[in-house]
Amino acid sequence: MPDNASPHPVPGITRRHVLRTAALGAAALGGSVAGTGSARATTSKTSADVTELRARAVVVGTGFGGGVTALRLAQAGVSTLVLERGRRWVTGPNSTTFCRFATMDNRSAWLTDHPVVGGVDKTWTPYTGVLEPVVGNGMTAMVGAAVGGGSIMYHGMSLQPTKANFATSIPFAADLYDDLNRWAYPTVTRALGISTIPYDLLASDPYKSSRLFQEVAPEAGLSTFKVPLPIDWSYARGELTGQYEPTYTTSDIAFGVDNGGKHSIDVTYLAQAESTGLVEVAPLHLVRDLAMDANKHWVLSVDRIDTSGAVQEKIQVTADAVFLNAGSPGTTRLLVKSRAKGLVPDLPDAVGTGWGNNGDRIWAWINPSGDAGTQQGGPACIGGTDPDSPIPLTLVHAGSPIQTAGVTALTVVGYGIVEGAGTWAYDADTDDAVLTWPTDTDAALQALITARMQALAAAGGGLMVDTNANAPSTWHSLGGVPMGDSVDLYGRVLGHKGLYVLDGARIPGSTGACNPSLTIAALAEHSMQTIVRQDVGRVF
Helix, strand or coil: CCCCCCCCCCCCCEEEEEEECHHHCCHHHCCCCECCECCCCCCCCCCEEEEEEEEEEEEECCCHHHHHHHHHHHHCCCCEEEECCCCCCCCCCCCCCCCCHHHCCHHHEECCCCCCCCCCCCCCCCCECCEEEEECECCEEEEECCCCHHHCCCCCCCCCCCHHHHHHHCHHHHHHHHHHHHHHHHHHHHHCCCECCCHHHHCCHHHHHHHHHHHHHHHHCCEEEECCECECCHHHHHHHCCCCCCCCCCCCCCCCCCCCCECCHHHCHHHHHHHCCCEEEECCEEEEEEEECCCCCEEEEEEEECCCCCEEEEEEEEEEEEEECCHHHHHHHHHHHHHHCCCCCCCCCCCCEEEECCCCEEEEEECCCCCCCCCCCCCCCEEEECCCCCCCEEEEEECCCCCCCCCCEEEEEEEECCCCCEEEEEECCCCEEEEECCCCCCHHHHHHHHHHHHHHHHHHCCEEEECCCCCCEECCCEEECCECCCECCCCEECCCCCEEECCHHHCCCCCCCCCCHHHHHHHHHHHHHHHHHHCCCCCC
């Protein structure tokens, strides 16, 4: 389907064009960021043609929660419309689907005229690229925009927390861990083809920096491990033999992997869901508002945009069930807006609370004394934990795609368990919800991470630089619609039948000193098993 195409017919989804007036409201006819992000485009607040869709179930977002949700709904026989603000990116051996770091262009950024990472001084024509920085007070959240969500540009670190760390991070769901460990985590692991880097690759020249981290980390008090990753390693081997252009072996994967072989959500869960004929994935469909109508159906105001962000069609989708999976910032902002504008009555007071940054911090290890090689392979395949740390933490080496002459720079990422102290509040001027992160919330964790980074430099030479010191950011947003206070154990929004949150927004703050992706997907698997059994055919 073309990026800006309207959905193809799917059984159970009906479509008609009607003429509606400005009574739809300013937010439904343009305005600022809502739900899944801003298209930075507005339309006239006059009469406009609006397409009405009727669907049994709608999934908003195509990341880890959305992919699992869509597949399990389809397997339960539920026709489902999946809305995604980003475009679909098709890769393959030696493709040029994504831009490279050294030649960064507008494919890297969501509808901005400049780069959003790397400090590169460029301008370009805005495009529906893969990354959007959501700037808040005290923290910037980096979020994905693509069919496949954050799985398109993430390294793929698929870490399962220990039972104790899971309970510390998500106490409300602590009793679920045994089930998650028994079948949900393994289900996701199989679906994504997760494995660790093979010995022959780790022993090759491009992975000298990984071996250096592996050698030095124990001297800094860390227990090392191989990071599980959703990778077909034959593609990386093919780069070593010259069969494919380098992308894995140069860690040039921040905007997506050109060569293929990455088991992202679009080519696993979503592809399987679409193959049933019951799921339609609609790219470049930007959800502006969520409301409840007089019949207690769910109504989504949607803009179908082109790759410049210009609105091509106004759509109103009425559904029996809505599954919000737009990522922590996207889902939270949509619900905060709905409550503030009175679009959904009696949403829980806790909506907009419990947000956290997973303790993220990115450091640069400059000029270690060991041999890090001339290029750094990826994805991030070697990590370490501090077994004696009073706050659980993890450090992982991620290869740097760009090296400056005379300078060797290794990227080391730290994260751990933090309180979900961030809040989101509605701003009527921008028709958006804005994050506030108390900057001292993760101070104790960051002090411990700093100590481990300095210990690495002491053991392996060189200098450690905290790249987030002046501008804190996270790639692992969590919370905003926390379990217990906003949703139940299975993601049902309290007091609202047919409304669900199955992404990272329901996890308050952190995921047990691990990257969130595996836990988000495992929780979605666990929740959907119950929802299919208890709600399908009854609630929707």
